[in-house]
Amino acid sequence: MVQKLTTLKESPSQTAGPYIHIGATPNWVEITGVWEEDLGLVLVGSETKGERIIIKGRVFDGSRTPLKDALIEIWQADADGLYNSPEEKRGKADPNFVGWGRQPTDGVTGDYKFETIKPGRVPYKDGRLMAPHITFWIVARGINIGLHTRMYFSDEEAANGQCPVLGRIEHKHRVQTLIAARGEENGLATYTFDIHLQGEKETVFFDI
Amino acid sequence: MSDQGPFYQRDRSWHPAAFTPQYKTSVLRSPQYPLLSLDNTISEMTGPRFGHNKIGPLDNDLIRNFAKAGDPIGQRIIVYGRVLDENARPVPGALVEFWQANAGGRYRHKKETYLAAIDPNFGGCGRTITDEEGRYWFRTIKPGAYPWPNGVNDWRPAHIHFSIFGHAFAQRLITQMYFEGDPMIWQCPIVSTIPDKAGIEQLVAALDRNATLPMDAMAYKFDIVLRGRRSTMFENRMEGN
Ligand SMILES: [Fe+3]
Numbered sequence: 251m252v253q254k255l256t257t258l259k260e261s262p263s264q265t266a267g268p269y270i271h272i273g274a275t276p277n278w279v280e281i282t283g284v285w286e287e288d289l290g291l292v293l294v295g296s297e298t299k300g301e302r303i304i305i306k307g308r309v310f311d312g313s314r315t316p317l318k319d320a321l322i323e324i325w326q327a328d329a330d331g332l333y334n335s336p337e338e339k340r341g342k343a344d345p346n347f348v349g350w351g352r353q354p355t356d357g358v359t360g361d362y363k364f365e366t367i368k369p370g371r372v373p374y375k376d377g378r379l380m381a382p383h384i385t386f387w388i389v390a391r392g393i394n395i396g397l398h399t400r401m402y403f404s405d406e407e408a409a410n411g412q413c414p415v416l417g418r419i420e421h422k423h424r425v426q427t428l429i430a431a432r433g434e435e436n437g438l439a440t441y442t443f444d445i446h447l448q449g450e451k452e453t454v455f456f457d458i
Numbered sequence: 459m460s461d462q463g464p465f466y467q468r469d470r471s472w473h474p475a476a477f478t479p480q481y482k483t484s485v486l487r488s489p490q491y492p493l494l495s496l497d498n499t500i501s502e503m504t505g506p507r508f509g510h511n512k513i514g515p516l517d518n519d520l521i522r523n524f525a526k527a528g529d530p531i532g533q534r535i536i537v538y539g540r541v542l543d544e545n546a547r548p549v550p551g552a553l554v555e556f557w558q559a560n561a562g563g564r565y566r567h568k569k570e571t572y573l574a575a576i577d578p579n580f581g582g583c584g585r586t587i588t589d590e591e592g593r594y595w596f597r598t599i600k601p602g603a604y605p606w607p608n609g610v611n612d613w614r615p616a617h618i619h620f621s622i623f624g625h626a627f628a629q630r631l632i633t634q635m636y637f638e639g640d641p642m643i644w645q646c647p648i649v650s651t652i653p654d655k656a657g658i659e660q661l662v663a664a665l666d667r668n669a670t671l672p673m674d675a676m677a678y679k680f681d682i683v684l685r686g687r688r689s690t691m692f693e694n695r696m697e698g699n
């Protein structure tokens with residue numbers, strides 16, 4: 251026998267199930283009057299620094315059917331590449347930008363949409379800059395443990411080419427699964443980021 | 459010594475695999491490529507922090523927070539516990555959100571088709587923030603078991619869904635709480651996605667007679683463990699130095 255370690259095991263994950271919206275976005279599923287506003291719906295205000303952008307897309311299963319019961323959370327740096335978190339030790343982030351958002355996929359079409367700002371660059375652990383990116387976390391019925399991925403920007407080709415994280419993807423054609431295509435809608439930059447859980451275009455997911 | 463280092467690698471053998479055919483919906487929703495291992499960067503070691511000002515006084519009282527004309531039907535219970543990390547230290551300021559079916563096993567959701575009645579006085583959602591010792595508690599009614607379309611006759615054991623935000627996005631976790639003594643736990647295709655019996659038992663809340671409110675509510679204790687981080691005591695050098 252040896253001495254016992256005092257570490258605990260992480261609580262095992264269980265699927266969010268089909269009704270996560272009851273807990274996460276109750277107003278969105280017409281449970282009103284419990285609390286006023288669902289958390290994470292609004293990321294930007296008039297004071298927020300940075301380029302306004304829209305991110306939209308769908309989450310597809312292995313039969314290319316969009317998920318209509320998923321919940322997506324995003325987490326990102328501000329326009330200067332700082333996170334609004336007590337764990338951020340490099341400086342003080344924009345006080346008018348929390349950087350966290352939460353949106354359901356539409357119950358009929360499966361579309362999701364975030365209005366946010368384009369983040370600045372954040373260093374990798376060795377000090378090299380990563381390309382601008384937004385962290386995504388996807389949960390839904392049938393997903394046993396939340397999936398982490400990242401969205402990168404199609405108009406950041408040079409930065410993407412130097413990003414130490416993208417550089418770790420062995421199968422180069424899969425890098426494209428993380429790059430959202432820039433477009434324009436009513437004078438606003440839009441990025442389309444479809445997530446594929448399975449199949450030919452399966453998105454790169456991370457074990458972080 | 460501080461805990462600012464990267465998080466311990468997630469023990470994927472303790473969690474359910476993505477592909478678990480007994481839970482049919484997972485078949486088409488499970489990634490088939492291996493996950494790309496990524497040593498934590500600042501993007502994962504940071505996370506949003508939710509202030510107590512976001513939380514209303516009834517947010518942790520599911521008996522009262524939706525009721526219009528009287529109390530919900532069902533057995534009144536208190537659920538309490540602590541949010542800890544893998545180093546067994548409390549996680550203060552964690553946002554804990556929960557949602558559940560009513561006493562008849564019916565969710566308040568327009569896509570829900572189970573024939574059990576909706577309770578006009580029960581919404582089924584709540585949330586709270588852990589205190590300095592990582593403690594949380596809420597009051598609710600015990601949810602009922604319900605059937606679901608998987609096998610022709612599969613039932614979920616009574617359960618409460620939990621979503622937990624610790625201090626970093628890498629700690630993000632959704633899980634479910636089950637109730638001590640429920641035989642349905644061991645017949646559930648979703649529960650059985652957890653490979654280890656001890657892992658399942660970690661999600662079973664204990665009936666705590668000492669915490670009950672006599673003539674009012676029974677109490678269940680449910681502790682939640684989030685990922686812990688490496689100590690930085692030997693990591694003062696920069697990478698590559
Ligand atoms: Fe459920």
